[in-house]
Amino acid sequence: MALSVVMPALEMAQETGKLVSWMKQEGEQVRKGEMLLEVETDKAVVEIEAAGDGLLAGITAKVGDVIPVGQTIAWLLQPGESVPAAPDAPAVTGRRTDAVPVAAAAANESTAVRAAGAARVSPKARRLAQEHGVDLAQVRGSGPGGEILADDILAARGSSGAPAAPAVGQAARVDVPSSIARLMAERTTQSWTTVPHFFLVRDVDATPLNAARDALLPVVERSHGVRVTHTDLLVAAVGRALRKHPRMNASWTPDGIALHADVHVAIAMAVDQGVVTAVVRGADAAAPADIAVRRKDLTERARAGRLQPADITGATFTISNLGMFDVDAFSAIIVPPQAAILAVGAIVDRAVAVGGQAVVRPMLTLTLSSDHRVVDGAGAAAFLKDVVEAIRNANAL
16 A cells, blocks of 8 residues: 655654655655654754555655645655555644644635635644735745745745835845754744743752762763763663652643653754754653763764754753853753753852851852643752752662
8 A cells, every 4th residue: 555755843843844845756665764864953854764565656746845744745656556646635643832723713714815715734833924014815835736935935025015224334144044053943932931830940969960970970981882861860860869759750731741651851952953852761760871872873864964853853851951051050941842841050169158168169050941731840949859859869760
């Protein structure tokens, strides 16, 4: 039976994906599990495996196309099969993220668009059109069947009649962000404006953390060929604490609070296109050496644009460490649908009081951002306390 190749949904609320490359050619035999195509989302460029065996045929999408989630873009055929007839309209099975009901959204479309029976408009494109004052009747869609996509709105907003900034001297240079950076900005804005954040801050003596890392460095380097970092130890510490505090390892949903059975900690990583959050699965039970191996592999593949869907999906908590950039402390924005994110600053020698005496210690500032719909202040404080205790006992991680 012919197997359709569709634009996959790699994350919640994803509406489209950009085709970066075909890793197999039309007419080439493909085996299940082989890399078939590369797709760009707001998080990363991801390699997609073939879901079955077959002859690749009927490719309808070319490199650079932005394609609705769920739309068929090719087929894997068995001997004697031919490409199935195309449906009248492209199928879109991705989850809708309209801020208003469908009926209300349709009512808000311009009369010209409705009267003309214009091309379909993706929910994201419709929202962007409303935000930027773009008349949908004047936009030519670049999607399948002439569908108007988000990129079409962004391209059209310059001629939408919105007032332009006055020119002073030479025209300002416009830095056009990558689609990853642009979509990440949209998600960050959505999180900041819809998730009720609150913040807790703790300073902790990092002496035990430094000692544990120094002890592990030569051992892990010899046995695994990688260098253990402070982040590796922090992933282990957070993973253990999440197991004790299920409300921190949860998500807000329309039906209530979803408590996740597994602990998957994402690490925020800087790449050329922006920031990627790559996931260390089962962090609550992983040894620091194993976390170091996984973190190095994820980092290398993230920078090379070779992450796979499992590398960027399913996280239940995120750690963002800017200590390597000499940042003392910062507050991070929660990555939905997670309930919290931990921001980690630099380890800096400071004068602190110990036993009534002023001494110098390597201090670390942790800032926990939490979703108040999922966890209250006391619960978040208890979690942060256990993270600090795990750092104070880092040799036991």
